[in-house]
Amino acid sequence: MKVWHFSEMAYHPAWPELQDSYRVVIPNRLYDPKIGADLYHRYLDEWALCDELGINIMTNEHHATATCADSVCTIPMAILARETKHVRLLALGMPIGNRNDPIRVAEEYSMLDVISRGRIEMGFVKGVPFEISPANTNPADLIERFWEAHDLILKAMTTHDGPFNWEGTHFHYRQVNVWPRPWQEPHPPVWMPVGSPGSAMEAAEHGMTIGVLNTGWVRTPPIFEAYRKRAAEAARPMTPQRLAYMALIGVGNTREEGWRRADQILDYSRTSGIVAPQFMNPPGYASVAQSAQALRTSGAGFRAGRIQSRDGRSIDPRRMTVAGAIDAGLSFAGTPDDVFDQLHAFYDHVGGFGHLLMMGQGGLLSHEETVANLTLFSKAVLPRLEGLGE
Amino acid sequence: MARIDIGEVSLEVTITGEGPSLLFLHGGDYFAQNRVFLDRLAGCWRVIAPRHPGFGGSVRPDGFRSVHDLAYLYLDLLEQQSLGDAVLVGSSFGGWVALEMCVRSVERIGRLALIDTLGVKFAGREQRDIADIYALPADEVLRRTFFAPERVAPDYAELDDAEAASIASDRAATALYGWRPYMHDPGLRRWLRRVRVPTLVIWGQSDGIVSPDYGERLCRSLPDARFELIREAGHYPQIERPDPVADAIERFAHAEVKS
Numbered sequence: 069m070k071v072w073h074f075s076e077m078a079y080h081p082a083w084p085e086l087q088d089s090y091r092v093v094i095p096n097r098l099y100d101p102k103i104g105a106d107l108y109h110r111y112l113d114e115w116a117l118c119d120e121l122g123i124n125i126m127t128n129e130h131h132a133t134a135t136c137a138d139s140v141c142t143i144p145m146a147i148l149a150r151e152t153k154h155v156r157l158l159a160l161g162m163p164i165g166n167r168n169d170p171i172r173v174a175e176e177y178s179m180l181d182v183i184s185r186g187r188i189e190m191g192f193v194k195g196v197p198f199e200i201s202p203a204n205t206n207p208a209d210l211i212e213r214f215w216e217a218h219d220l221i222l223k224a225m226t227t228h229d230g231p232f233n234w235e236g237t238h239f240h241y242r243q244v245n246v247w248p249r250p251w252q253e254p255h256p257p258v259w260m261p262v263g264s265p266g267s268a269m270e271a272a273e274h275g276m277t278i279g280v281l282n283t284g285w286v287r288t289p290p291i292f293e294a295y296r297k298r299a300a301e302a303a304r305p306m307t308p309q310r311l312a313y314m315a316l317i318g319v320g321n322t323r324e325e326g327w328r329r330a331d332q333i334l335d336y337s338r339t340s341g342i343v344a345p346q347f348m349n350p351p352g353y354a355s356v357a358q359s360a361q362a363l364r365t366s367g368a369g370f371r372a373g374r375i376q377s378r379d380g381r382s383i384d385p386r387r388m389t390v391a392g393a394i395d396a397g398l399s400f401a402g403t404p405d406d407v408f409d410q411l412h413a414f415y416d417h418v419g420g421f422g423h424l425l426m427m428g429q430g431g432l433l434s435h436e437e438t439v440a441n442l443t444l445f446s447k448a449v450l451p452r453l454e455g456l457g458e
Numbered sequence: 459m460a461r462i463d464i465g466e467v468s469l470e471v472t473i474t475g476e477g478p479s480l481l482f483l484h485g486g487d488y489f490a491q492n493r494v495f496l497d498r499l500a501g502c503w504r505v506i507a508p509r510h511p512g513f514g515g516s517v518r519p520d521g522f523r524s525v526h527d528l529a530y531l532y533l534d535l536l537e538q539q540s541l542g543d544a545v546l547v548g549s550s551f552g553g554w555v556a557l558e559m560c561v562r563s564v565e566r567i568g569r570l571a572l573i574d575t576l577g578v579k580f581a582g583r584e585q586r587d588i589a590d591i592y593a594l595p596a597d598e599v600l601r602r603t604f605f606a607p608e609r610v611a612p613d614y615a616e617l618d619d620a621e622a623a624s625i626a627s628d629r630a631a632t633a634l635y636g637w638r639p640y641m642h643d644p645g646l647r648r649w650l651r652r653v654r655v656p657t658l659v660i661w662g663q664s665d666g667i668v669s670p671d672y673g674e675r676l677c678r679s680l681p682d683a684r685f686e687l688i689r690e691a692g693h694y695p696q697i698e699r700p701d702p703v704a705d706a707i708e709r710f711a712h713a714e715v716k717s
Contacts (some may be wrong), residue, residue, distance in 0.1 A: 363626060
């Protein structure tokens with residue numbers, strides 16, 4: 069099993085100032101660049117450490133938010149492409165339906181792939197609903213735009229006798245000619261985060277690796293099962309490496325220490341969903357049936373019930389405890405044995421997967437604690453994962 | 459509910475009343491609430507009220523996605539139904555479509571009534587002419603939309619599946635047509651001089667989506683328009699006060715016929 073360390077590079081010093089929304093409408097006077105610089109450097113140091121620990125690196129991006137100060141996922145990757153030598157680099161990823169220039173995305177990923185000598189894995193993200201406003205992209209045809217950008221980026225990265233012409237519905241270029249070409253042939257592996265069986269099936273048809281985030285014990289199995297079934301129908305090669313699961317991981321020399329770390333990382337879950345309701349379901353983003361349901365329940369229906377306990381109760385992430393998160397399958401925490409046992413039980417429950425996306429830092433977990441968390445994981449858990457999900 | 463096919467578009471159309479033709483183009487939301495107003499107009503006209511493609515049960519073909527498409531569609535509808543000298547009434551988003559029709563052709567349009575219409579950009583790039591309904595809390599959008607929201611706002615919890623789905627479709631389609639540039643066509647203002655048809659600009663005095671000032675500015679930008687304010691009404695005066703709005707349109711149409 070491959071393990072990837074993920075942090076949202078949170079700008080947590082602003083959190084005490086925030087109440088109803090942590091996103092979209094919060095003014096950046098709450099951001100102090102001097103504190104922000106220190107935070108960027110420590111998060112980058114933690115990723116750089118992963119190169120020594122044998123843990124791969126994952127970045128993501130969000131916009132206009134204090135929960136994730138990584139607004140361009142390829143920028144930390146650009147730094148790490150040179151600063152690291154061994155581990156693989158996953159950007160999960162680029163919101164290609166919200167970016168207006170897919171060729172620029174192809175150029176960024178290709179440059180990163182060459183500089184890192186072929187260590188890039190490229191994520192294409194549809195984007196959560198509250199990313200629509202910062203980009204001011206049309207929510208009603210986001211999916212159409214996502215797939216056109218996907219097709220164009222892959223064609224641009226795999227065409228070596230260009231230029232070629234692209235006059236599509238959303239994107240228009242007459243001389244597509246991406247330099248440099250990527251290091252990996254035919255192109256870096258493609259990932260997509262998914263949150264539903266329907267999206268998993270689409271990813272399976274395209275042979276993408278899926279990253280499943282915050283779906284837990286109840287929602288993960290049908291997503292993985294839909295992927296496996298559709299991959300078989302579409303005659304796509306199916307291996308556990310097509311499936312990735314994200315968990316918040318706190319490991320310590322004692323259970324108490326591991327739980328304390330997990331508790332701080334859980335501030336990610338407690339804050340990241342706090343968004344003013346008008347940005348939660350832009351019209352046309354969700355299906356007509358989902359939006360109709362949200363209309364009848366004053367918006368409460370949409371995205372509610374995303375976090376569920378093992379026995380199917382809806383959990384309010386703002387009040388989630390470590391015990392609750394472990395029960396929900398969102399967190400693996402405790403001693404190395406605890407973490408391994410919880411992970412293994414989850415692995416068996418969902419039918420296996422090849423990648424563990426480890427949120428090893430989140431919220432206020434300090435640099436020293438993060439280093440201790442990652443280091444202990446790499447020494448006492450990682451070796452036991454060999455052979456799992458291969 | 460009738461259905462009219464125009465090219466590849468299958469339109470859901472309400473047709474009611476007898477008399478000269480009146481084409482009503484609805485706004486982005488509250489379609490069902492126009493019923494009293496349309497019934498009132500049906501006393502004088504044969505009212506044709508299509509549901510825009512993508513809204514309700516009207517089918518939107520692939521690639522049909524701009525207000526310009528809608529304008530050509532309804533010009534085709536006038537032609538296909540052999541309507542001449544029609545009264546064209548547009549509310550909010552529907553008023554924008556009506557303007558886009560008129561800058562293209564007024565051949566079959568006798569009079570134009572615009573109700574709290576959007577679609578034109580007047581202010582500078584850092585001023586908003588049209589409230590950002592997608593960034594305001596739902597209760598504030600409601601307050602800005604109606605003079606007396608409590609009298610009009612539907613109880614959404616009481617809707618059945620089909621009704622709720624219909625409203626969800628309306629909202630998605632409004633976003634599709636109007637998200638960016640936001641609820642306007644940057645080129646439209648230049649061509650407003652081509653709206654060479656007697657025009658009545660009707661505005662709800664308490665409209666918090668597009669202000670009466672915007673309405674007066676729109677009125678001044680049209681070659682032959684006059685302005686009428688409706689008291690105790692917001693963005694959809696024909697819903698809140700159907701009688702004075704219908705009266706105004708009747709007077710306007712009648713006066714123009716006489717002249």
